[in-house]
Amino acid sequence: MKITSKELRDKWLNFYKGRGHIDIGAASLIGDGTTGVMFNVAGMQPLMPYLLGAKHPSGKTRLCNVQGCVRTIDIESVGDPVHCTFFEMMGNWSLGDYFKKEKTAWTFEFLTKVLGFDGNKICSTVFEGNESAPRDEETASYLQELGITKDRIFYLPKEDNWWELEGTVGTPCGPDNEWFYPRHDKACGVNCGPACGCGRYVEIGNDVYMQYEKTENGYVPLKNKNVDTGFGLERLLMFLNGLTDCYKTDLFAGVIASIEKNANIKYDESAEQTKSMRIIADHMRTGVMLIGDKNGILPSNVGAGYILRRLLRRAIRHAKKIGLDTDGLIEVARIYIDEVYNNAYPLLVEKKDYILSSIKAEIDKFNKTLETGEKEFDKTVSGMQRKVEFMSKNNPNYVPSDADKVISGKAAFRLYETYGFPIEMTIEMAAERGLKVDEAGYQEAFKAHQELARANSQVAKSGLAGSGEMETKYHTATHLLNAALKRVVGETSHQMGSNITAERMRFDFACDHKLSDEEIKKAENLVNGWIKDDIIVTREEMKKEDAVKAGAEHQFIEKYPDIVSVYTIGSASKEICTGPHVEHTGVLGHFVIKKEEASSAGVRRIKAVLE
DSSP states (O other), X not given: OOSOHHHHHHHHHHHHHTTTOEEOOOOOSBOOSSSSSSBOOSTTGGGHHHHTTOOOTTOOSEEEEEEEEEOOTTGGGBTXXXXXXXXXXXEEEEESSOOHHHHHHHHHHIIIIISOXXXXXXXXXXXXXXXXSOOOHHHHHHHHHTTOOGGGEEEEOHHHHEEOOTTOSSEEEEEEEEEEXXXXXXXXXXXXXXXXXXXXXXXXXXXXXXXXEEETTEEEEEEEEEEEEEEEHHHHHHXXXXXXXXXXXXXXXXXXXXXXXXXXXXXXXXXXXXXXXXXXXXHHHHHHHHHSSTTOOOOXXXXXXXXXXXXXXXXXXXHHHHTOOHHHHHHHHHHIIIIISTTTOHHHHXXXXXXXXXXHHHHHHHHHHHHHXXXXXXXXXXXXXXXXXXXXXXXXXXXXXXXXXEEOHHHHHHHHHHHOOOHHHHHHHHHHTTOEXXXXXXXXXXHHHHHHHHHHTSTTGGGBSOOSHHHHHHHHHHHHHHHHHHHHTOTTOOEEEEEEOSSOEEEEEEOSSOXXXXXXXXXXXXXXXXXXXXXXXXXXXXXXXXXXXXXXXXSOGGGSOSXXXXXXXXXXXXXXOOSOOOSBGXXXXXXXXXXXXXXXXXXXXXXXXXX
């Protein structure tokens, strides 16, 4: 290995720290609800408020980091040599500080002096200009000053060399300068270049110059111009080591070797088993990162937890296909924690036992239903085949159609509801048999199920067994307990569920350890302090996005309507909620925690009463 992932990370950070940047570290992988996406999908995304003009908390205008990102939009491509659901972006930013001249020089210096690229081969693309913004001759001139000749500078249109947030106004935007390097010197023709698609040129990274504000009437020059740089660590690491398969870099090499050993197979010997090995390596890595994140999540049937469950279950299924057992999958997770990311992401090491036990719990849970579910899937397919055979035998005019190769939406939903098969897994299994799935029919069945469940749970809204006085008091108390646990356990604690009767409350929350007696007492005292203060409980209706921006506590924000109710209890609690509440806390009585115990992996349960 010519260069390791650790060396590449260190070279990037040291280079920019040596030029006045501070390392701001990686933000959480989990979206906070303000950006409209479930996960952070780009290195710049957590910095959007500061790129829009807010002052960075550090007070600095030169920033750098290596940011983990998760994208699952092209999950079906995972299994090829280059696609990953988790990846790292090496970034640096100027917030109204330096601009094009310094940035082009630094990028060129980093590529040539630090990484050893031949400056006489580096190519670059710049914005060709249109009716809204001029041709980026400024960047091109700085590139030429660095020795990049005109024949290695390519002018490309907006779709290639312009960055902006689609569908917005009042946001920064501008041209970007992308850096390329040729794999070889043989041109495919006279117009061979980064945009021709022949594969000769590899994109190394890009520098975005946010020099305009997008308005209703076009683009207006910004007073404070920003630089946003993004270099993909996996892509660059692969290229620097002369590889075309990222699963052969040191990020995956130990994991692939472990799978080879434990499944007794060889990488590269079979296209299908190699695809399965890559899927296992990728999905388990993303699973480790999401569970071990500072705002870590657990597998569930909604929101980000559903994506995590889908990834883990897809990895489990492919492990079974190649003969990799549970211990082998856990070993894959352990290697990522102990050997690959122990320095870059030390929190993974701290949460190691929690991560591994959470993954094992999901494996055990899915293993119990996978075999039965696969048999049910096989029965569904066999039934379809028997129908075709019967019709062909008894109707001489019958001709099988494309519809005979489609699994019904109801059958697909039954696999999900009864056996926990995500629809995507059913689609994948169907494709392996040359079949399709009626996805629209599945969505109809799913929606009908939701409506029925909603109708049956009106009385139990917000975990309540009724809507009487005591249930209302206990429900308000859950808000106070949730707020108290965040102060005692930390911000990673959040409500995972509740069950309320007129006699008691039960509250589940995310936590990776048994609460000590001291922690229980602190939580009790906080709640009783707020009750003693007799705080007024206020309710406001507002847009969902405004509630999130106001800091309202929420779970599964995508489930709420556009207009939500926000309940505020002084400075103690602010939550989006649909349940009933008391008018002031003084009526609740004395709060007592009767029991604290495990509910499931990474989830604790408190039983409490109001006396």
